[in-house]
Amino acid sequence: MVRVTLPYHLRTLAHAEAEVTLEVSNPVTQRSVLDALESRYPMLRGAIRDHDTQQRRAFLRFFACEEDLSHESPDALLPEAVASGKEPFIVIGAIAGG
Amino acid sequence: MSSVRVLVGTRKGAFILTSDGKREKWEVSGPHFAGWEMYHLKGSPSDPNRIYASQTSGWFGQIVQRSDDGGKTWHQPGTPAGQPPEPGPPKSASNKFAYDAAAAPLTTHQWYDGTQHPWEFKRVWHLEPSLTDSDTVYAGVEDAAIFRSTDGGENWQELPGLRGHGTGPKWQPGAGGMCLHTIILDPSNPKRMWIAISAAGAFRTDDGGKSWKPINRGLKSQYIPDPNAEIGHCVHHIAMNPKRPGVLFMQKHWDVMRSDDAGDNWKEVSGNLPTDFGFVIDVHAHEPETIYVLPIKSDSEHFVHEGKLRVFRSKSGGNEWEPLTKGLPQKDCYVNVLRDAMAVDSLDKCGIYFGTTGGQVYASADAGDSWNPIVRDLPAVLSVEVQTLK
Numbered sequence: 001m002v003r004v005t006l007p008y009h010l011r012t013l014a015h016a017e018a019e020v021t022l023e024v025s026n027p028v029t030q031r032s033v034l035d036a037l038e039s040r041y042p043m044l045r046g047a048i049r050d051h052d053t054q055q056r057r058a059f060l061r062f063f064a065c066e067e068d069l070s071h072e073s074p075d076a077l078l079p080e081a082v083a084s085g086k087e088p089f090i091v092i093g094a095i096a097g098g
Numbered sequence: 099m100s101s102v103r104v105l106v107g108t109r110k111g112a113f114i115l116t117s118d119g120k121r122e123k124w125e126v127s128g129p130h131f132a133g134w135e136m137y138h139l140k141g142s143p144s145d146p147n148r149i150y151a152s153q154t155s156g157w158f159g160q161i162v163q164r165s166d167d168g169g170k171t172w173h174q175p176g177t178p179a180g181q182p183p184e185p186g187p188p189k190s191a192s193n194k195f196a197y198d199a200a201a202a203p204l205t206t207h208q209w210y211d212g213t214q215h216p217w218e219f220k221r222v223w224h225l226e227p228s229l230t231d232s233d234t235v236y237a238g239v240e241d242a243a244i245f246r247s248t249d250g251g252e253n254w255q256e257l258p259g260l261r262g263h264g265t266g267p268k269w270q271p272g273a274g275g276m277c278l279h280t281i282i283l284d285p286s287n288p289k290r291m292w293i294a295i296s297a298a299g300a301f302r303t304d305d306g307g308k309s310w311k312p313i314n315r316g317l318k319s320q321y322i323p324d325p326n327a328e329i330g331h332c333v334h335h336i337a338m339n340p341k342r343p344g345v346l347f348m349q350k351h352w353d354v355m356r357s358d359d360a361g362d363n364w365k366e367v368s369g370n371l372p373t374d375f376g377f378v379i380d381v382h383a384h385e386p387e388t389i390y391v392l393p394i395k396s397d398s399e400h401f402v403h404e405g406k407l408r409v410f411r412s413k414s415g416g417n418e419w420e421p422l423t424k425g426l427p428q429k430d431c432y433v434n435v436l437r438d439a440m441a442v443d444s445l446d447k448c449g450i451y452f453g454t455t456g457g458q459v460y461a462s463a464d465a466g467d468s469w470n471p472i473v474r475d476l477p478a479v480l481s482v483e484v485q486t487l488k
Contacts, residue, residue, distance in 0.1 A: 008449060009158055013174075043177040046193045047158040059157040093157045 003088040007060075010048070010091065014041040019088060020068055028083035030062060031074040048091060063090040102443050103168065104451055105149065105486040106459055109138035110477035113152060114169045117472075121449055121463040124472045130172065131163065138224050138438055141485040145232035150251055152222040152237070160221050160235075162192045163249050175251035190252035193239070195219050195245055198255065202262025205318060207241065207361035209271035217241045217261070224438060226281035232287075238278035242269060242295040244307065260293065265312065265329045272296035272332050272351075273397075279437055280336050286343045292361060297332035298347070302361050313361030317350060334377045335437040339386040347389050347416070349379040349437075354391055356416050367416020372403050378440035383448045387415040388444075388449060390466060392435045401432040409450070411466050425469035426460065433458070438481035445486055453479025 001021045011018055022036040030051075038045045049056055054074070056062070060072040065079045065087050081087040100284035103117040109455040111129030118369075130136075134153045135416050142148040147168045155159040163172045176190025197217060206214035220240040228234035229374055233250040243261045245254040269276060277296055286289035289306045292313075312328050322330045339345065344360040347367075352375050355364040363454035368374035374391045395403045402408065407426040410419040433454035443449035450466050454458045457476040462469045 007157075009155065012131075012159070013161065040275065043161075043174045045191060047161070051191060051194045052196065057159060 001073070001085045002028060002036070002082060003085055004033060005088045005090040005092075006007055007091060007093040010044060012092055013043050013047060016041060021085070024083075026083075028077075028078050029075050030069065030072065030078065032087075033078065033082075034074075059094040061092050061094060063092060064088070100445055101487045102445065102449060103141070103146075103470070103487060104441075104459065104461070105139035105141065105151075105169070105481075105483045105485070106453055106476065106479060107139050107151070107438075107481040108133055108336075108453075108477040108479050112136040112139055112153075113473070113476060115459065115472050121443075121445075121446055121461055122470075126473055127169065130169070132160075135221075136480065137221060138481040138483070139213060140225050140227055140483045142232040143229050144227075144228040144237075146485050146487055148227070148232040148250075150227060150235050150262070152225055154221040160193050160195060160219070162222070164192075164216060175247075175249075176253075185267075192251050192253070195222070195239055195254055196256070197243060197261065197451070198258040202258035205261075205266045207266055207276060208268060210271065214267060217243075217266075219243075220275060223277045223279045224281055226283060229283050229285055236280050236281050236283075236291075238293060240277040241271075242276050242278040242298060244278055244281065244293055244309070258409045259303070259308050259443075260310045263301070263310050263312075263352060263454040265298070266382075269295060269298035272331065280333070282336060282338050282346075284343045285340045288335050290360075292336060292338075292346065294333040294336050294348075296334065297351075298329055299331040300333050300336060300361055304322075307317060313357075314364070315362065316357075316364030316377050317355065318366075318368075319351065321351070335379050337380045337389070339381040339383070342386040345386065347379050347381060349376050349391055351375065351397060354379065354416060359395075366411070368418055369412070369417035371410055371419050376435075377437040378407045379437050380450070383442050383444040384446065385413070385465075387449075389414045389416065390440065390464070391419075392440065400434045402434075404432050405429055407431045407433065407454075409452070409462075409466055409469075420463075422466040422469070423465065425462075425471075428473045436480055439479050440481075441482050441484040443484045443486045449484065451482050451484055453482045455479065 002024045100119040106113040111132045113128035116359040139151040149165040151163040175192040191236040209215035224238040226236040237245040280294035282292040294300045301310040317331045334349045346357045348355040354368045406428045409422040433456040439451040450462045459472045
């Protein structure tokens with residue numbers, strides 16, 4: 001199981017806890033994790049990635065294992081610790097604005 | 099007994115204010131969608147329990163919310179809360195506003211510096227439910243375009259004839275963005291609709307949204323290269339009494355205007371207003387020549403004139419205006435009232451409501467003669483709508 005941590009406003013949209021667990025089949029990548037997340041919580045479609053381009057929204061970042069993975073290829077393998085559920089895949093909102 | 103429900107959108111959530119027909123005691127519900135910018139909420143005239151809301155964020159984009167029980171509970175259309183999704187590809191995308199580039203190729207519009215800039219969807223400014231079908235609703239968006247949903251907000255399709263009108267490269271953003279902020283449906287003619295864009299001007303369709311024509315003759319804007327141009331006017335808001343379709347009142351950037359021929363021609367009716375800059379304008383529910391504006395000092399100083407919060411009323415359709423001050427602060431007040439933040443109910447006497455950037459929502463239960471704050475300390479108010487419930 002893959003663990004995903006969501007920022008506050010996405011939790012309220014999804015009616016979910018801060019951390020959700022998802023079944024993700026191999027390979028475990030940003031794309032497969034986000035596909036699984038949006039499949040389980042369809043109200044998040046478009047709120048993390050653009051509907052058509054699937055590009056990450058500009059003010060969101062992806063972290064795991066103390067690394068910023070935001071600019072990695074969406075099809076790159078995530079760290080083994082994320083795939084095994086030892087570490088969460090973290091979706092975080094940029095600290096900007098008021 | 100009749101009652102009223104006031105729908106308030108703010109910078110940090112939505113609030114619902116309810117009262118009986120006396121409009122003296124109020125219950126406040128909210129914040130709904132705490133922390134989100136709620137640009138607009140509006141109820142369906144054919145089913146008052148159906149309310150649509152535009153929820154938006156620079157981080158997470160556009161969300162459309164819907165209530166089917168008068169604002170007690172909400173959900174994103176097509177994705178009911180708490181229910182696991184059905185297997186297979188999604189059947190709805192209530193937050194997807196894709197321009198119809200196949201029908202009207204995406205052009206550019208004028209940017210602040212005069213260069214051309216790509217068309218980019220940013221948010222929904224205004225939601226206008228159909229007068230007759232609660233599942234049909236229109237959305238005015240930034241960058242300017244009009245969308246329609248016929249399935250209760252689950253899916254949205256652009257009416258591309260407006261953006262494809264051909265003048266798009268001359269449209270430009272106002273200070274708040276290039277937004278389509280006003281949608282008026284004609285109760286006497288389902289094919290006719292009016293919209294307004296900052297800063298392009300007013301447009302009308304007579305064929306259900308297939309084609310549109312600019313209706314800006316008579317507008318004069320000194321801040322654009324040709325003050326009498328067909329396109330480029332910063333229209334802030336338009337109002338119409340549904341009992342008298344075709345008579346329109348406009349608050350332009352500067353100037354209060356009226357049209358007696360469905361927008362084909364406009365004339366200025368600013369008259370004795372202390373300043374004719376402003377955002378809101380509305381019409382009395384039962385007296386179609388009684389109109390309301392709230393003058394703002396200037397486009398450089400977006401607060402009320404002389405530190406006094408004054409609604410101005412004309413009972414003669416413009417030109418002759420009287421200040422309405424009873425119950426409103428008359429010193430040291432420096433709030434603004436944004437374009438969608440005034441509304442009227444249809445009780446007798448007509449109720450008038452407006453919300454300020456200081457977080458106050460004021461109500462008058464006597465057509466503006468006197469005012470009381472319903473709430474004083476909300477986040478900055480973006481929009482106010484009223485439902486009159488039987």
